[in-house]
Amino acid sequence: MRDPIGHAKSAPSRNVFETLLRRYARTSYAVVVLLLYLLAATALGAALAPALALTHLLFGWASRLPSIPAWLLRGFAVALAWFVFGMALLVVVAAYNKVLPTRVKPYKGGYYTLDAVPWFLHNGLFYLVRFTFMPFVTLTPYGVWFLKAMGMTIGRHAFINTEYISDPSLITVGDDAVIGGSVRIFAHYGGGGNLVVAPVVVGHRATLGLACCVMGDVIIGDDAVILPESVVLPGSRVGAGETWGGVPARPIAKGEMDAFKKVIRGEI
Structure with a gap:
């Protein structure tokens, strides 16, 4: 069943x-x-x-x-x-x-x-x-030490600016990755009476924007960007260098992102 x-x-x-x-x-x-x-x-x-x-x-x-x-x-x-x-x-x-x-x-x-x-x-x-x-x-170094002591894999020079973490032993953060303020990362989710526990991987030099949410069973590739306040659903596979955003998060093409930037800067 x-x-x-x-x-x-x-x-x-x-x-x-x-x-x-x-x-x-x-x-x-x-x-x-x-x-x-x-x-x-x-x-x-x-x-x-x-x-x-x-x-x-x-x-x-x-x-x-x-x-x-x-x-x-x-x-x-x-x-x-x-x-x-x-x-x-x-x-x-x-x-x-x-x-x-x-x-x-x-x-x-x-x-x-x-x-x-x-x-x-x-x-x-x-x-x-x-x-x-x-x-x-x-x-602080004490926070990084504690996360590692709880089983979280953290690469060299990774920047983790959030305490909203669950399941640290199933989370991997690559070298030079940036986890922004109030980002929520948890390696589990539930539904239909089931608990699903699955790893989260954040690649090298990836950036997770302010207050975005990354759920279990997510892989974020090297150099990828998750825009602020976005929700990355279970099973998502963010390719290397891609930019994702929205609720739920989806890939955003370079042309679309450039258009957003022009609007923000008042160029359009």
Whole structure:
């Protein structure tokens, strides 16, 4: 049986555990989410420990100072603790991702299967950083290190100016590529009751314009350009040197692009 978007349904259950997982999908999902919250709490707690230790130390110093310097030191302690927590969280989450079963593979099938667990866990861990500290390290060496530690392949001198990323272990960015601000890249999509996990490849020297969206199962060739706010749908293959734009994104011929530029410049 095939769903409306043409992707095969899940394979038969391989064991009793997976049969129960599918039969009691909502209950299983609720339990897994609670377990993920528990795991997240341990990661956040480990990252908070050095921040709390620093705060305790500086608050102790502040207690021996006059009122105004004491409050200044306490304020500095809290602010500094935030950055210590964030940097520690990068390391903790990367370590969790390495030791836990987070090896995401291309997949087509139902959400409630054992094959979907690594994808769920990998993104759950990544989002701990994405929704807390990632904006503070985007465009820095620490952000690049973290993305690589989470499995993302990043070429030499690539410029990544976005934290709106999912499935980093299935994303490849080539040398000298430019990922513009607020670009959304995720190596998955869903439809017809299916989850589809498929890699995204951005070629050497390719440019993804401001706030464009690149979905799973997309290959963008070397020197290609995706115009701002465009949506590159699953299965798209952007050829080397091509320019794509629009919703959904489509190839734009050089003559058409030159005409756009003349309009923008007021030459027409």
